[in-house]
Every structure is written in C-alpha cells, then in structure tokens.
Amino acid sequence: MEKHFKKERTLIVIKPDGVQRSLIGEIIKRFEQVGLKLSAIKMLVPEEDFVEKHYTLDPKWRLLTGEKTIKGYVDKGLEPPSQDPLEISQKILNNLKKYVTSGPVIAMVWEGAHSVKIVRKLVGGTEPLTSDVGTIRGDYVLDSYQMGDVDGRSVRNLIHASGTIEEAEIEIKHWFSENELVDYRLIQEQILYDVNLDGILE
Numbered sequence: 562m563e564k565h566f567k568k569e570r571t572l573i574v575i576k577p578d579g580v581q582r583s584l585i586g587e588i589i590k591r592f593e594q595v596g597l598k599l600s601a602i603k604m605l606v607p608e609e610d611f612v613e614k615h616y617t618l619d620p621k622w623r624l625l626t627g628e629k630t631i632k633g634y635v636d637k638g639l640e641p642p643s644q645d646p647l648e649i650s651q652k653i654l655n656n657l658k659k660y661v662t663s664g665p666v667i668a669m670v671w672e673g674a675h676s677v678k679i680v681r682k683l684v685g686g687t688e689p690l691t692s693d694v695g696t697i698r699g700d701y702v703l704d705s706y707q708m709g710d711v712d713g714r715s716v717r718n719l720i721h722a723s724g725t726i727e728e729a730e731i732e733i734k735h736w737f738s739e740n741e742l743v744d745y746r747l748i749q750e751q752i753l754y755d756v757n758l759d760g761i762l763e
C-alpha cells in the first residue's frame with residue numbers, strides 16, 4: 562500500500578541568520594500551527610563540505626538555481642550578473658558555504674499531509690524582496706538577489722526547506738540518522754485526518 566499522505570516528511574533548517582534574529586520560536590510556531598508534527602530536531606554548526614553536499618544532492622540544483630536567479634533579475638527589468646546559470650550557481654554555492662557554516666543552525670524534520678508543499682508555502686519564495694506577505698521570508702527579512710550579488714554574499718532568507726518529496730527524502734538522510742527520527746502519535750492528528758469524528762461528543 563502507498564504511504565498515507567499524513568506520513569510525508571520534509572527537512573527544514575533554520576539558517577544562522579534565523580537563529581541570530583531570535584526567530585527560532587516564531588518559525589517553529591508556524592509549522593506547529595498549521596498542524597504538522599515535529600519528528601526530529603537538533604542544533605549544530607555545519608561544516609563547509611556538509612553544506613556543499615547538501616545543496617548538490619540534487620544534480621539539477623546548479624542549473625535550476627542559476628536559471629531561477631537569472632529570471633529574478635529579468636522579471637525586474639535588471640541585467641543578471643551573468644547569462645550562464647552554472648557560473649551563477651557556482652558563486653551561490655561558494656557563498657552558501659560561508660553563510661550556512663557561520664553559526665549554529667536548527668535542523669528539523671516535520672511530518673504531515675503534503676508537508677513539503679505546505680512548508681514551502683509558509684516559507685515563501687527564495688528572494689525576500691518578492692516573497693509573499695504572510696510568509697516567513699516575506700514577513701521577517703528584507704534581502705534581495707541584487708544586494709547579495711553587490712556584496713558577494715548569499716541572500717539571507719532565514720530558512721532552508723526541501724523543494725520536492727524526493728529532495729526531502731535524500732536531505733533527511735543527509736542530516737539525520739534513522740534513530741534520530743521519532744515516530745509517535747499526536748492527539749491532534751485525529752481531528753486532522755480521521756474519517757469519523759466520533760468520540761468528541763459525550
């Protein structure tokens with residue numbers, strides 16, 4: 562049988578700026594409020610190799626991230642720093658290694674129906690300048706691709722969240738061992754997922 566929707570898991574990392582901005586509680590609150598279940602959590606200071614591996618687990622990441630960045634410029638009528646997506650993403654990766662290793666991060670696994678998409682919706686688009694209002698990146702930070710490029714640094718956007726179910730599965734394995742993932746029942750899952758809502762009325 563296919564795994565039930567409610568078993569879908571996603572990886573979230575509160576990046577060093579999220580920790581330094583004292584937003585750990587605020588960020589966790591959003592995922593709790595929507596009904597997701599925390600399956601694993603830890604604080605660590607990642608190494609550069611670990612960060613490079615994390616971003617290149619998906620072989621398409623270099624191309625897609627370069628292309629997305631170029632589109633971000635073009636959509637605003639601006640000239641991208643290069644027309645070559647791979648050149649752009651190599652710089653992004655070098656900057657990310659500095660950014661994500663600059664201090665402690667909080668790594669978490671959250672479980673629940675459509676968790677990957679739900680979390681991406683709550684986190685908002687990559688570039689805070691255009692992330693929707695109401696999203697974490699839209700509400701709590703104000704960076705842009707342009708600012709990052711001019712200063713030769715990463716776009717600071719508080720969080721990493723897996724982009725697809727497949728990405729989530731490999732990223733969770735990269736950050737957590739099997740015995741760090743806790744399987745348990747959360748009482749609220751009954752009201753979220755049970756077919757029959759009996760047992761509420763006395």
Ligand code: CDP
Pocket residue numbers: 625626629630653656657686687706709714715716717718720721722724
């Ligand atoms: O994090 P997300 O999946 O939204 O974006 P990504 O395209 O996978 O890029 C990973 C991270 O690289 C972003 O969250 C930014 O911190 C950084 N980045 C950047 O500094 N400059 C860019 N032009 C694009 C991404």
Ligand code: MG
Pocket residue numbers: 722724
């Ligand atoms: Mg990504």
